[in-house]
Structure formats: C-alpha cells, structure tokens
Amino acid sequence: MGIQWRDSLSVGVEVIDKQHKELLMRFDRLLTACEEGKGTAELKKLLSFLEEYVVTHFKDEEALQLLRRYPGYEEHRAQHASFVSRIKELREETDRDGISTHHVLETNNMLLKWLLNHISKVDTKLGAYLNSGTP
Numbered sequence: 001m002g003i004q005w006r007d008s009l010s011v012g013v014e015v016i017d018k019q020h021k022e023l024l025m026r027f028d029r030l031l032t033a034c035e036e037g038k039g040t041a042e043l044k045k046l047l048s049f050l051e052e053y054v055v056t057h058f059k060d061e062e063a064l065q066l067l068r069r070y071p072g073y074e075e076h077r078a079q080h081a082s083f084v085s086r087i088k089e090l091r092e093e094t095d096r097d098g099i100s101t102h103h104v105l106e107t108n109n110m111l112l113k114w115l116l117n118h119i120s121k122v123d124t125k126l127g128a129y130l131n132s133g134t135p
C-alpha cells in the first residue's frame with residue numbers, strides 16, 4: 001500500500017505541484033521499503049533528503065507568497081517552520097540514538113498527516129489565490 005500522486009492534490013501551480021510530486025514519490029519509497037522490511041535504512045536517506053529538499057520547496061512557495069503579497073503568508077510560513085524543525089529533530093535524534101521502528105512510524109505518520117493535510121488545505125488555498133489574478 002503505497003501513496004500516489006493524484007490530480008485532486010494539484011494546487012494549480014506547476015512549480016509547486018512538481019515539488020509535491022517529488023515529495024510524495026520519496027514518501028512512497030519509504031512506504032515500499034517498510035513493506036520490504038527495509039524501513040530503517042530508507043528512513044536515513046529520506047530524512048537527509050527532506051532536510052534539504054523541503055527547505056528549498058518551502059522557500060519557493062514563500063517567495064511566491066511574498067511576491068504576490070499573500071495575506072496568509074505568516075501563518076503559512078509558521079506551518080513550514082514547524083515541519084522543518086520536526087524533520088531536523090528527527091534527523092538529530094536518529095543520528096544520536098540510531099534508527100528504530102518508532103522513528104519510521106513517526107515519520108510515516110507525520111508525512112501522511114502533515115504533508116497531505118498541508119497540501120490539500122493550506123497549499124490549495126495558496127494556489128487558488130495565486131491563480132485568482134489578485135495582484
């Protein structure tokens with residue numbers, strides 16, 4: 001049981017959708033690895049990837065918001081910041097203590113809940129604003 005990109009997740013902004021697709025693909029890779037009993041090995045790769053990619057992705061989204069004077073900017077940015085700090089904590093924790101099953105489960109849970117919820121609600125709202133023609 002993996003996770004696939006679906007059109008309903010599109011926020012209507014190509015550059016953002018492309019980055020979301022990449023995030024989901026990486027997440028799917030973790031789920032597949034878990035099914036094969038290789039979750040812990042894949043988690044290490046995923047956390048290092050996320051730490052970099054998510055920061056770039058969030059910066060891109062935030063730059064668009066600033067450019068278009070998006071009224072929800074502060075709130076949106078705060079959600080990004082809390083996600084980034086949780087990923088960083090997880091990476092530090094797993095570097096220090098080694099990766100155990102609960103880290104894999106926590107990451108799965110967080111990605112599933114946070115990422116999908118953020119894309120389908122917060123980013124979709126942003127996409128609608130960006131496409132609305134509001135300056």
Ligand SMILES: [Fe+2]
Nearest residue numbers: 061118122123
């Ligand atoms: Fe976002």
